[in-house]
Structures are given as C-alpha cells and as structure tokens.
Amino acid sequence: MFKRKSKHVLxxxxxxxxxxxxxxxxxxxxxxxxxxxxxxxxxxxxxxxTAISHRVxxxxxLSFGASLMAATINVFFGLVVAWxxxxxxxxxxRIVDALVxxxxxxxxxxxxxxxxxxxxxxxxxxAWLSPLGIKVAYTPLGITVVLSFVGLPLVVRSIQxxxxxxxxxxxxxxxxxxxxxxxxxxxxxxxxxxxAILTGFALxxxxxxxxxxxxxxxxGNLPMRTEIAPLLIITKLEQYDYAGATAIAAIMLLFSxxxxxSINLSQHWRRRxxxx
Amino acid sequence: xxxxxxxELSNKALTARFGRVVQRDPLWVRAGxxxxxxxxxxxxxxxxxxxxxxxAMAKGVAAYWSAIVDPAALDAIKLTLFISFASVSLNLxxxxxxxxxxxxxxFRGKGLLITLIDLPFxxxxxxxxxxxVLLFGAQGWFGPWLYAxxxxxxxxxxxxLLATTFVTSPFVARELIPLMQAQGCDEEQxxxxxxxxxxxxxxxxxxxxxxxxLVYALILCxxxxxxxxxAVSVVSGHIRxxxxxxPLHVEELYNEYSSAAAFSVASLLALxxxxxxxxxxxxxxxxxRNTRIDNTFRSLE
Amino acid sequence: MRNAASIKLTSIHKRFGSFPALNDVTLNIQPGQLAAxxxxxxxxxxTLLRIIAGLETQNAGSLHFDSEDMTRTSPRDRHVGFxxxxxxxxxxxxxxxxxxxxLKVRRRKQGLSKKEIRDRALRLLNIVRLExxxxxxxxxxxxxxRQRVALARALAIEPRVLLLDEPFGxxxxxxxxxxRRWLRLFHNEMGxxxxxxxxxxDEALExxxxxxxxNHGRIEQVGAPTEVFERPATPFVQEFLGICENFQKPGILxxxxxxxxxxxxxxxxxxxx
Numbered sequence: 088m089f090k091r092k093s094k095h096v097l098x099x100x101x102x103x104x105x106x107x108x109x110x111x112x113x114x115x116x117x118x119x120x121x122x123x124x125x126x127x128x129x130x131x132x133x134x135x136x137t138a139i140s141h142r143v144x145x146x147x148x149l150s151f152g153a154s155l156m157a158a159t160i161n162v163f164f165g166l167v168v169a170w171x172x173x174x175x176x177x178x179x180x181r182i183v184d185a186l187v188x189x190x191x192x193x194x195x196x197x198x199x200x201x202x203x204x205x206x207x208x209x210x211x212x213x214a215w216l217s218p219l220g221i222k223v224a225y226t227p228l229g230i231t232v233v234l235s236f237v238g239l240p241l242v243v244r245s246i247q248x249x250x251x252x253x254x255x256x257x258x259x260x261x262x263x264x265x266x267x268x269x270x271x272x273x274x275x276x277x278x279x280x281x282x283a284i285l286t287g288f289a290l291x292x293x294x295x296x297x298x299x300x301x302x303x304x305x306x307g308n309l310p311m312r313t314e315i316a317p318l319l320i321i322t323k324l325e326q327y328d329y330a331g332a333t334a335i336a337a338i339m340l341l342f343s344x345x346x347x348x349s350i351n352l353s354q355h356w357r358r359r360x361x362x363x
Numbered sequence: 364x365x366x367x368x369x370x371e372l373s374n375k376a377l378t379a380r381f382g383r384v385v386q387r388d389p390l391w392v393r394a395g396x397x398x399x400x401x402x403x404x405x406x407x408x409x410x411x412x413x414x415x416x417x418x419a420m421a422k423g424v425a426a427y428w429s430a431i432v433d434p435a436a437l438d439a440i441k442l443t444l445f446i447s448f449a450s451v452s453l454n455l456x457x458x459x460x461x462x463x464x465x466x467x468x469x470f471r472g473k474g475l476l477i478t479l480i481d482l483p484f485x486x487x488x489x490x491x492x493x494x495x496v497l498l499f500g501a502q503g504w505f506g507p508w509l510y511a512x513x514x515x516x517x518x519x520x521x522x523x524l525l526a527t528t529f530v531t532s533p534f535v536a537r538e539l540i541p542l543m544q545a546q547g548c549d550e551e552q553x554x555x556x557x558x559x560x561x562x563x564x565x566x567x568x569x570x571x572x573x574x575x576x577l578v579y580a581l582i583l584c585x586x587x588x589x590x591x592x593x594a595v596s597v598v599s600g601h602i603r604x605x606x607x608x609x610p611l612h613v614e615e616l617y618n619e620y621s622s623a624a625a626f627s628v629a630s631l632l633a634l635x636x637x638x639x640x641x642x643x644x645x646x647x648x649x650x651x652r653n654t655r656i657d658n659t660f661r662s663l664e
Numbered sequence: 665m666r667n668a669a670s671i672k673l674t675s676i677h678k679r680f681g682s683f684p685a686l687n688d689v690t691l692n693i694q695p696g697q698l699a700a701x702x703x704x705x706x707x708x709x710x711t712l713l714r715i716i717a718g719l720e721t722q723n724a725g726s727l728h729f730d731s732e733d734m735t736r737t738s739p740r741d742r743h744v745g746f747x748x749x750x751x752x753x754x755x756x757x758x759x760x761x762x763x764x765x766x767l768k769v770r771r772r773k774q775g776l777s778k779k780e781i782r783d784r785a786l787r788l789l790n791i792v793r794l795e796x797x798x799x800x801x802x803x804x805x806x807x808x809x810r811q812r813v814a815l816a817r818a819l820a821i822e823p824r825v826l827l828l829d830e831p832f833g834x835x836x837x838x839x840x841x842x843x844r845r846w847l848r849l850f851h852n853e854m855g856x857x858x859x860x861x862x863x864x865x866d867e868a869l870e871x872x873x874x875x876x877x878x879n880h881g882r883i884e885q886v887g888a889p890t891e892v893f894e895r896p897a898t899p900f901v902q903e904f905l906g907i908c909e910n911f912q913k914p915g916i917l918x919x920x921x922x923x924x925x926x927x928x929x930x931x932x933x934x935x936x937x
Contacts, residue, residue, distance in 0.1 A: 100464060
C-alpha cells in the first residue's frame with residue numbers, strides 16, 4: 088500500500104519546487120548576488136566618488152528625468168487610449184488594440200532606429216518640426232519620445248482591465264443621485280482607477296530608466312548632455328572600469344527593486360484591505 | 364442567489380454590447396477622445412512601423428533581398444534562432460515547474476518566491492548583461508578558471524544564452540500563475556481521488572486548461588528573446604559572424620550608415636512582431652469565446 | 665450489492681494555522697449507511713469529509729476503512745468516490761470522457777480494454793439517467809445534470825465509500841428536492857457507504873440513516889433522524905434543528921420525479937456556507 092510521503096495532496100511538490108529553486112538560484116540569484124558582492128567590495132568611498140561624479144550624476148539625472156516625463160505623458164494618453172478601447176465602439180478598434188501592444192512585441196533596436204529616422208531633421212516628422220526650431224533627435228526630448236513609446240503598453244494594459252471590470256451599476260447610481268458626467272468621472276471612476284494608474288506609472292518608470300536598445304540610437308550619447316545611464320555602464324565596461332560600472336548598476340538595481348517592491352506591497356495591502 | 368447572478372450578467376452584458384446604458388458620453392466627448400487616442404497612436408506607434416518597411420525598400424527589392432541573405436546576416440539569424448529556441452525551452456520548463464509548485468500547493472513564502480521570479484523583469488537589460496560579465500568575464504569570479512580551461516563564456520554564445528534566459532525567465536511563469544490560481548485545484552483533486560498519477564493529472568487535466576495561455580506565453584517569450592538587445596550587447600563582444608544576433612547586426616549596419624540594409628534586416632523582426640500579435644489575437648478570441656459560453660450557460664442554472 | 669466499507673474516525677484533530685477546525689472527532693459509520701454530516705458553516709464538516717478522502721491531512725488521529733488503516737494512505741489509493749461542491753468536472757472533456765477518467769488512468773492496472781471502459785461509462789450514464797448526453801461538454805449542462813455526471817464519475821471506480829460535499833447546495837429548491845430523493849433511492853439500490861455534508865437540516869432529516877450534528881469542530885450528536893429530532897442532546901442541536909416547523913418523517917419517499925402537490929414547504933433558513 089502506498090504510504091504518503093509528503094503532506095501535500097497533489098503530487099510533484101518536491102520535484103517542481105526543487106527545480107524551481109535550483110533554476111532561480113542558478114540563473115537569477117547567483118548572478119545578482121555577484122553584482123551585490125562586487126558592489127560591496129568597491130568600498131564606500133570609491134562608490135560615492137563614482138556615484139557623485141559629474142558625468143554619472145548627469146546620466147542618472149537624464150535617465151530618471153526623461154523616464155519621469157515619459158511616464159507622466161503616458162499616464163494621460165494611456166488613460167485616454169484605455170478609456171476609448173473599453174468604453175467606445177468604432178471601426179478599426181481591433182487594430183488599435185493591437186497597435187498598443189506593438190512596443191511590447193517589437194525589438195528595442197528596431198524601435199530605436201525607426202524612431203531616430205522618424206525624428207531626425209530629415210525624417211518624416213523631424214523635417215516638419217525643424218523649421219519650427221524644434222529638434223527632437225539627439226536631444227533629451229527625443230529620449231522622452233522613445234521612452235513614451237516603450238512604456239505605453241505598460242500603462243494602457245494596467246488600466247484597461249480595471250476599467251473593464253468596473254461595475255456599471257456604480258456609475259448608474261451616481262447618475263441617479265444627480266451627478267453629471269464630469270463629476271461622475273472625477274469622484275467615482277478616477278479614485279477606483281488610481282491604483283491601476285499608479286501601477287502603470289511605476290512600471291513605465293521602471294522600464295524606462297533601464298531602457299537601452301531603443302534610446303541609444305536617438306540620444307546622441309554626448310557625455311554630460313545626452314548620455315543615458317545604461318550607456319555609461321557600457322562605456323565604463325569598455326574601459327575596464329568594472330568598479331564604476333558596478334556602482335551605477337547597483338544604483339539602478341536599487342531603484343528598480345524598490346519600485347517592484349512598492350508595487351507588490353501596495354497590491355498585497357489592497358487585497359488585504361478589501362478582504363476585510 | 365441565481366436571480367442575482369442573472370441580473371449581474373445581463374447588466375454587464377448589456378454594457379458590453381451597447382455601451383453605457385444610463386450614462387452615455389456626449390458625442391463631442393466621444394469623438395474628441397477617440398481622435399486624441401488615434402492621433403497619439405498614429406504618431407507614436409504606427410508611423411515608426413511604416414517607416415521600417417519604407418526605409419527597408421528605399422534602395423529597391425534587390426538591395427532588400429541581398430541585405431537579408433548576406434552571410435553576416437544569415438549568421439546572425441542562425442544564432443538568434445538557436446538562442447531563442449534554447450532559452451524559450453528552458454524557460455518553458457521552468458515556468459511550468461514554478462507555476463505548478465506555486466498554484467497547486469500551500470506553503471509559506473509564496474509571495475517572496477513570486478517576487479523572486481518577477482525580479483529579472485525589473486532589471487535593466489544592460490545590468491542583466493553586466494552581472495554575467497562580472498561572473499564569467501576575464502576579471503570576473505570564474506574568469507581565471509575559465510581562461511585556464513580554455514572555456515569561452517563571455518564574448519561567445521553561452522553568455523548570450525545565459526543573458527537571454529535571465530531576461531526572459533519570468534515570462535512563462537507570470538502568464539501561467541494568475542490563470543492557474545484562478546482555475547484552482549478542484550479538478551486536480553478530483554483526478555487524484557479517481558486514481559490518477561501526477562503526470563496523468565498534469566497531462567489530462569491541467570495542461571488542456573492552460574494550453575492557450577501557454578501558447579501566448581511562449582510566443583511572447585520568444586519575441587522578447589529574439590529582440591533582446593541591451594543584455595546581449597554587453598556580453599557578446601559584437602564579433603561579426605560569430606556573436607552577433609539579429610538586433611546587434613542591425614545596430615552594426617546602422618552605425619556603418621548602411622541604413623537601408625539595417626532596416627531590411629530589422630523588417631524581419633518587425634514581421635515577426637506582427638506574427639506574434641496575430642497569434643495573440645487568435646488566442647484571445649479563442650479564450651474569450653470559451654469564457655462567454657461558460658458565462659452564458661452558468662446563468663441558465 | 666457492492667462492497668461497502670465501514671468508516672472509523674478516531675480522535676481526529678485538525679488545525680489550519682492557529683484555527684482549530686476539528687477537535688477530537690470520533691465517528692463510526694456502518695457499512696452501507698447513508699450518513700449526513702450536518703452543521704453551520706465553519707463547523708468543520710467539509711474538513712472532516714476531506715480528511716476521509718485524503719484531501720486534507722489530519723494533525724492527529726486515525727482513520728480506518730473496515731479494518732484497513734488509511735491514516736497515511738494517499739488519496740489516490742483510498743478508492744473513495746468524491747463529489748465536489750462545484751462538481752469539479754474536467755471542463756475540456758466530454759461527459760463520457762469525464763466518467764471514464766478513473767477507469768482510463770487505471771487501465772494498465774486493471775487491464776480493461778477501451779471498449780470495456782466505454783461500455784462501463786455508458787452504463788453509468790444510464791444509471792444516473794443522462795443517456796444521450798455522452799458527447800456534451802460540461803458547460804452545456806444544467807447544474808443538476810453536472811451533479812449527476814460528477815456522481816457517475818465518482819462511481820466509475822467502484823468505490824467502497826462515497827463522499828458528497830454539499831451536493832445540492834448550488835441548485836435551486838425544486839431540483840434540490842428531487843435530487844435528494846433520487847439520491848436516497850439510488851443509495852438503496854447501490855448500497856455503498858455514503859457520507860454527505862450539508863447545512864440544510866431538511867435534507868439531512870429526510871434522507872439520512874444517521875445524522876452527525878457538528879458545531880465548532882466538535883460532534884454534538886450522532887443518531888437516527890427521529891432520535892436527533894425528538895431527543896436533541898445539546899441546546900445547539902435543538903436550536904439548529906428547531907427552526908424547521910413541518911418535519912416529514914423519513915421512510916415516506918415519494919417518487920423522485922414527481923413532487924407531491926400537497927406538501928407543506930417548511931420554512932427553511934439557509935445558512936450561507
């Protein structure tokens with residue numbers, strides 16, 4: 088007779104959990120630990136020296152600044168796009184829905200060269216803007232545009248499901264109580280959507296700060312002006328300044344981890360709050 | 364209870380089919396918002412896409428073709444296909460194992476495990492490459508040992524495989540876990556009372572229920588693996604003909620001002636992106652149909 | 665008459681974290697009996713049922729089928745038929761495939777040919793009065809029909825113990841009444857030891873041979889319906905059953921298809937499970 092070995096009802100726990108942990112250890116944990124250990128061997132003074140150097144500060148400022156700008160733009164336009172996709176019917180809606188996913192499916196390098204060609208002074212849009220004195224390619228503005236491209240699906244796909252699941256009866260109740268459309272939107276819908284909007288914003292930020300492939304073509308890469316942090320890491324690597332590269336990487340990692348943590352925690356708390 | 368359920372369904376169903384029943388937005392609002400959305404998407408997404416193909420054909424079809432069958436390009440294609448196949452296969456097994464262990468069992472630290480699995484998703488691609496250079500590069504932990512044994516990892520395909528696998532590892536698990544959590548364990552538990560073994564349960568009960576989500580996860584994982592640029596850029600060394608993947612090859616062509624050739628090769632990836640989205644739409648319409656049938660019949664009880 | 669086993673639970677304890685779900689539960693169910701475990705939500709009745717099936721592991725105590733110690737046997741080898749509250753039908757398999765599943769996975773062990781499996785499954789389909797529906801998908805069936813498929817599926821493996829978790833909970837009142845009477849007649853014919861869990865006292869009182877009243881993880885009383893109703897052992901039992909005003913004595917079982925027109929429907933207060 089079969090004697091039960093584990094307290095789990097369904098079989099396969101040891102095997103699957105074992106493999107999962109092993110894989111995670113090998114592919115994720117050890118490499119990241121390697122970075123952490125290397126970062127700690129740099130020594131605090133050298134770390135601060137690197138981090139506070141003008142060039143590094145400029146690159147971090149650029150990366151974070153442009154990402155913030157792009158994420159904000161995406162929140163507004165992403166909300167509009169999500170709204171339009173969920174609430175209205177119009178011809179070609181399917182195509183529009185697929186378009187939103189393009190930045191997700193398209194390789195970053197392809198997006199990079201395409202957007203650069205588009206906004207360069209001879210490009211389709213760039214040529215139109217340059218008589219107006221607006222230069223997009225090789226400027227921080229161009230970086231912002233590209234980061235908006237990259238972050239769009241993250242915002243839209245965060246908001247869309249929440250909007251879809253929204254109970255129509257709540258809005259109907261608001262209408263019956265006398266609220267007009269604007270009030271209903273601001274007071275009833277928007278508060279419900281805020282967590283999803285914030286999640287989309289955070290995801291877009293996190294993605295944008297680390298983005299390399301699409302940005303490196305449009306940014307021009309002038310040190311101190313249009314050099315993004317990821318590029319600086321590569322430059323330092325090519326100069327065999329492992330310590331410098333590690334320092335910047337550690338800062339970026341800390342940032343992305345804290346964003347990931349805050350998203351997960353806020354979702355966790357919200358779920359607990361709703362359960363009560 | 365059943366009466367309430369029917370009302371809920373008809374309300375949501377009505378809204379889905381006819382738009383807002385009570386609160387319909389005025390026409391100017393609707394038109395305005397749709398316009399804004401369309402213009403934004405047109406400028407930001409549609410134009411660059413079109414540009415890829417127009418620029419690819421800028422020097423004519425012959426030039427397009429020769430850019431693609433150029434030996435360096437073919438090498439890049441071969442390497443990319445190999446790396447994607449390998450990393451997606453590895454991540455498929457990992458994703459299935461992780462999803463099974465997380466959703467069918469009860470244990471502490473589940474949240475931590477899920478966060479760990481999600482981790483690569485939040486790491487910058489360049490950093491993803493850097494960590495493997497720190498491990499296996501000439502000055503890395505294992506560097507001297509590898510050099511002594513004449514094993515090349517960095518600046519060769521193993522590092523590209525490792526970096527790509529790292530970057531794409533969350534995709535399958537992230538797609539499967541919410542679905543399997545929503546599906547619950549009832550069917551699996553029923554199967555075990557009926558005498559099925561672990562493998563039989565997975566094959567006959569679980570797998571058919573996650574089939575489509577798995578397809579979607581695989582094509583997404585594949586799309587990302589093929590297009591990965593930052594991480595691969597760091598570890599590959601850009602050795603033409605040997606360690607260039609398609610994106611790296613595109614970059615090289617672009618930097619050499621062979622822009623038409625660069626866009627020609629890039630168009631391959633763009634076409635692949637279309638195929639990915641096409642499959643996604645197919646999968647979604649299939650699952651949406653099933654969910655609709657489910658909901659309709661449930662309301663008949 | 666199939667081989668029916670007795671069920672013996674001795675001093676079962678079960679905790680979920682710090683929550684005590686079952687506290688020193690001892691219970692004997694005779695072979696061939698139809699027993700009802702009755703109690704409000706949170707009383708531990710479903711947990712007890714799942715422990716008998718092996719879907720939960722007790723923290724202490726033992727379980728025997730006849731004289732066999734089942735305490736540490738995996739659910740796969742206990743040979744129990746289990747009908748889940750929400751049926752847990754395999755949603756991508758047809759009705760026939762669902763029923764045949766238990767036979768298919770044991771095929772090698774039992775040496776049944778594909779034809780034999782199909783014949784057996786069809787026979788079971790007839791027994792539960794669903795002939796003609798073998799190629800339907802579960803989503804296409806009504807609740808009552810899904811219920812009977814789940815029952816047929818559980819019976820396919822010829823269990824010696826049949827367990828049902830709130831079998832009629834998700835159905836509307838009329839179907840519920842019909843099906844419970846049908847279950848009683850079915851049990852009379854099949855003779856398998858059957859245990860079902862319910863929060864509906866009418867259900868328990870009407871069809872069970874033995875009622876086990878539970879509250880807060882303990883057994884309050886065990887006995888035949890008349891005994892429990894006329895001689896409640898504790899105030900809880902009295903209160904829990906006392907809401908029912910018009911009690912129909914078991915033993916008068918009308919034909920399962922017709923509902924007698926002169927029947928007073930008792931005032932049933934449904935406790936939400």
